[in-house]
Amino acid sequence: MNFSQIGWLLTQWYQSHSRDLPWRASKDPYRIWISEVMLQQTRVETVIPYYARWMAAFPDLESLSKAGEQEVLQLWEGLGYYSRARNLVKAACVLMAEYQGKFPDTVRELKKLPGVGEYMAGALASIAYGRDEIALDGNGLRVIARLVEYSAPINTQISKQEIGGIMRQMLTPGSAGDFNQAIMDLGSLICTPKNPLCANCPLHSKCRAFLQGKPEAYPIKARKTPIPHYVVVAAVIRVGNKVLIDKRKADGLLGGLWEFPGGKVEAGEDLPGALKREILEELGVSLIVEDEIGHYKHAYTHYRVTVHVFTGRIPQGEPRALEADEIRWVEISELEGFPMGKVDRLISRALA
DNA sequence: AAAACGTGGGC
DNA sequence: TGCCCAAGTTT
Numbered sequence: 001m002n003f004s005q006i007g008w009l010l011t012q013w014y015q016s017h018s019r020d021l022p023w024r025a026s027k028d029p030y031r032i033w034i035s036e037v038m039l040q041q042t043r044v045e046t047v048i049p050y051y052a053r054w055m056a057a058f059p060d061l062e063s064l065s066k067a068g069e070q071e072v073l074q075l076w077e078g079l080g081y082y083s084r085a086r087n088l089v090k091a092a093c094v095l096m097a098e099y100q101g102k103f104p105d106t107v108r109e110l111k112k113l114p115g116v117g118e119y120m121a122g123a124l125a126s127i128a129y130g131r132d133e134i135a136l137d138g139n140g141l142r143v144i145a146r147l148v149e150y151s152a153p154i155n156t157q158i159s160k161q162e163i164g165g166i167m168r169q170m171l172t173p174g175s176a177g178d179f180n181q182a183i184m185d186l187g188s189l190i191c192t193p194k195n196p197l198c199a200n201c202p203l204h205s206k207c208r209a210f211l212q213g214k215p216e217a218y219p220i221k222a223r224k225t226p227i228p229h230y231v232v233v234a235a236v237i238r239v240g241n242k243v244l245i246d247k248r249k250a251d252g253l254l255g256g257l258w259e260f261p262g263g264k265v266e267a268g269e270d271l272p273g274a275l276k277r278e279i280l281e282e283l284g285v286s287l288i289v290e291d292e293i294g295h296y297k298h299a300y301t302h303y304r305v306t307v308h309v310f311t312g313r314i315p316q317g318e319p320r321a322l323e324a325d326e327i328r329w330v331e332i333s334e335l336e337g338f339p340m341g342k343v344d345r346l347i348s349r350a351l352a
Numbered sequence: 353a354a355a356a357c358g359t360g361g362g363c
Numbered sequence: 364t365g366c367c368c369a370a371g372t373t374t
Binding site: 035037038039040042043044046047063064081083084087112115116118119120123135137138140178181184189190193194208227304323342 | 367368369372373
């Protein structure tokens, strides 16, 4: 297969079919960086309003480097994968302190920044700096897997190297940025996971999967492990107009976000019993469990939960942050100002 | 190297 | 409803 010709066809196609997206208006590496981080595992339509708010709040590297974690998480709330937001601030600080406020322009240096991996480094080097580097994402994997009928699972290190090797042969020297964005736009608009629009594809006469009549059979993915389901309890502890929330530790799930205290129900426990145990472990006080005021189902990436929410009161003693970063008593009306994950935000809004 | 890491939309 | 999927990175 003539990969060089295919790359040229893609880049040509992009000239007349590229999407008009806010972050494509300039070559400012900062603007491209923010968009690329937001777009990780996230749809374009979801990102657009977040991107606008972000740029209004943090228009450049310097403003971001001075931002507080809470302020950044608040803007990020709802986008998920919150380590992305924390890493943005870290990287901005590194760039201001060690790179004179300028992005490096090589893949090698870019990859040293927190939150910048293989894909992002290639994207920045090619799109912002015109370097001849590939940026291989999920779209590229799918497009190329179909093109060559790649028969092994694509979610392995080896496959990414092999497909990256093919992509490198396709790359159009001098316009790698357009080439990389072309393959992403093709994957997003034409070569979609379900119901690809092969009739409109500039590559269909060369695509092995299409010629075999089964584009949807590719890419092949290894079967995932089953997703567990947990029952979780949470406490709304009110004193007067205030309610107790805690800030989750910076690492791990929903790191740095606030929540209503609680945790997983263990085997053999009833709901109130589990909640009393969790509050004792987390806050060092006993809890009188009152009424169930709601329940929520939610799916994280690798497990599902049903969260049962109870009101409760602390008969004696002062709660302490034994497992959280911090605890705080806040007015119901102030809850919106504390970044939270989806379930806790639903709970906080139900209280208002 | 496999698992962790969010959320919303489509079917 | 439940599962798949979306411009990946980190440990």
